[in-house]
Amino acid sequence: MNTWIYIAIFIFLSLFFPTLLAVAGWFLGPRRPNPIKEDTYECGLETVGETWVQFKIQYYLFALVFLVFDVELVFLYPWAVAYHKLPLYAVGEGVLFIALLAAALIYAWRKGALEWS
Amino acid sequence: MTVMQIVFLITAVVTLFAAFRVVTTPNMVHAALWLIVTLFGAAVFYALLQANFLAVAQVVVYIGAIAILMMFVIMLTRREMRDRGPQTGKQWPWAAVIAAAFFGGLVWLGQQAALPAAPKADVPKDSIAQLGQALVSPNGFVIPFEVASVLLLAALIGAVYLAWTRHQS
């Protein structure tokens, strides 16, 4: 439990420091807003159209591959920690797990999901 | 009331409020951000229960991957970021009654059930190594462990297949 108290305090502090900086900047700096200053900055050109537009689906495919990998890798961590206590067949099970992960990667690769076009 | 209970109550209130905001905010990205607060609250609960690995895995998988991907997907696909329509349907009073009844039932069930007392002993130091051993031991969870891998492989194949065919058309 003690570790979590320390970590909680640390996270609190790491939120506190930048907040302090931002507040200091807010109060120490001048504030003279005007519409032109507050406009969207595009190197002096007028903005055209909406900012929040649709992006290409390509990004999404990578994201899905990543999600699968991330979930699988979390499973591997307890295995790696226990590694020295495991018999050889258990190491083999881990390798099988990694092989399935590799199969996923190869499939995505062969299907062209990893091509950036 | 111990310090632990106070921390638990504060976290519970924050988590519930964030969950409430997830469904009520009209802005999709704000909803995703509130969802991150909710998920983080769940991680704090795990930490309070001394389930260290679960707490961190919760943050890595749910916040680091899923929640960020949700924000990403919202940015990718929705042209209209803000839902301007009414926030509730016509049947909301009925839905509220049923939800309240359901919640009441759950509370009643929880009161009825004889829950085992929390073990007094501390979590063993090598709990993660034990978890790892259990994951690959034949008496433990080796089948679920490998099946999870196959399941995720299937999920990936499905995702690639769906996105790939759409890519073609």
Place this chain on the structure above:
Amino acid sequence: MGILSQPVGAIAAWLQALLEGWGLAPGLTKVILYLIGAGLVATLVQVWVIFLIWFERKIIGRFQDRLGPNRVGPYGLLQPFADLIKIITKEVILPAKADKAVYLLGPIVMNAGVLAIWAVIPLMPMVGMDTNIAALYTIAVGAFATLGILMSGWASNNKFALVSAIRTVAQMVAYEVPTVLALLVPVLLAGTMSLHGIVKAQHVWFVIFAPLAFLIYFIASVAEVGRTPFDLLEAESEIVAGFHIEYSGMVFAIFYVADFLHAFTIGALAAVLFLGGWRGPGAEAFPLLGVVYLWIKAFAVYFLVVWARGSLPRVRIDQMMDFSWKFLTPLALILLVVAAVLDHFVIGLGVWGRALSHLAANAVVAWLVLQYLEHYDRARARQRPMVAQPGQYPEARPPAPVETSPETAS
């Protein structure tokens, strides 16, 4: 418990006795002690950035055959302070179209995500919280840095910032997998996720056990920080300044600080995971030396990051994606399998026997990879010759004579 052999323990014990002498509850005393400890570490790290800024500007200056800052103070050492005073008096502009709350939270979340990693970094024996999930914690907390960039990029309501935010996520998505895979290798070798445990297990530095994993970890972390050559998220020639285009004044400075801090943090992490952390001659007896060793090692890795920034051009987005998914990830998978299978057989050989057999395996993998790359390169060269072959393009012909009808000619 002497002050030299156990400096932190001795001071903590003294403070604890003092506070409990005032009649405070033991629980509260502990919280206060933790607060002081965490405050010291966090302040030290945060203030250290001021020096890093000077150092990086100076080094980049030398790389580019300039002097770098040299006017304010000796060797320009006071330049960052001058910058700080200047930036603190600048206006914090809130763009009219921005999503104000998220806009202001973005930099704070980013900085917090970077700084919170230091909670588990073992600065010396006893300092830095020893928790059995520390390695995964660094990944978990690092996600918040990405989240901060995503938040500020979206909330700015600026097209450049949004493109940058999207690129950030694409980059994070691509390089988190090799990072996590490479991180598994030291965890597997040490048999623990505790960073203290990993440092203690390194009688021989893990960089000798797994030089390739170190390389992958280093490259992937640089990409996650978004430093050159992976600085697509702030490619100034394409998207101006990326996610922080709309930020100014102190709120911008938070990004600036977080960026430098992140680069140094990956140095510290790499030092802890692969370079023996606080280990060094005499560090066991005098823990304060351990901080110095760790700092030197972290600084060496940080210097590599700066060196890369000074020397390498920016990669294209398709190259960035290919490099991670088609090179680093498969390589990291192979290395993990090699380490897992090999270590089971060589564990009885003693420390050096184990280390050298791992090193040999790494060398074999590296040689095979290089062979494969060469083969691939040749195959690609055959497919797409760089010089035009005879007959590849139609012959150039003189332009057909313009038909002039006799009527118009006359």
